[in-house]
Amino acid sequence: MRLAQFARLSGIGLCSAAFALAMPARAAHIEIGFLNCKVSGGIGFVFGSSKELECVFKGPHGSEDYHGSIDRFGIDLGFTDGGKIVWTVFAPSKDVPAGALAGGYAGVSAEATAGLGIGANALLGGSNKSIALQPLSVQGQEGLNVAVGVAELRLRPGA
Structure with missing residues (x-):
């Protein structure tokens, strides 16, 4: 039980730090939509x-x-079932061409899962490194996992 409480409190702290570090991205960008992703387990x-x-x-x-x-x-460290991440997408203007989200992103990442988990991934990249992905809702996953580090996201257009 103590491990679960520690993991949840650590996750909340890590997620708060991730949100705080990503906040400057909003200042230079405007909201253009939402990116909803289903995440595989692992x-x-x-x-x-x-x-x-x-x-x-x-x-x-x-x-x-x-x-x-x-x-x-x-x-x-640990294991998780699949989950969902929703990001608010920011760009320099609303005039973004189709496929502009394709490309590589990098940023801070934090997650804690003990039963049901929470996580945050604030990322910058995409077309000309001009797209910012700000976590809107946390990952809905189950398992036992603690993670912190740098996240790299790669997106390619779907068929």
């Missing part, structure tokens, strides 16, 4: 993990499908 290893994503971006020009992966480098 096992975390000491040095990181990789999970597949299936995403839908709902923006000013309708919906776009994306496929990708998120890799976490740092401490990542």
Whole structure:
């Protein structure tokens, strides 16, 4: 029971730090939509993990499908079932071409799971490194996992 409480409190603290570090991205960008991703489950290893994503971006020009992966480098111990991440998407203007979210992203990442988990991944990248992904809702996953480090997200247009 103590491990579960520690994991949850640590996760809340780590997520708060991730949100605080990502806040400056909002100042130079405007909100253009939401990226909803289903995340595959997996096992975390000491040095990181990789999970597949299936995403839908709902923006000013309708919906776009994306496929990708998120890799976490740092401490990542445990296992999780699949979950969901929702990001608010920010760009320099609303005039963003189709497929603009494709590309690589990097940023801070924090997660704690003891039963039901919470996590945050604030990322910057995409078209000309001009897209910011700000966590809107936490991951809905089950398992036992603690992770903190740098996250790399790769998105490619869906078929």
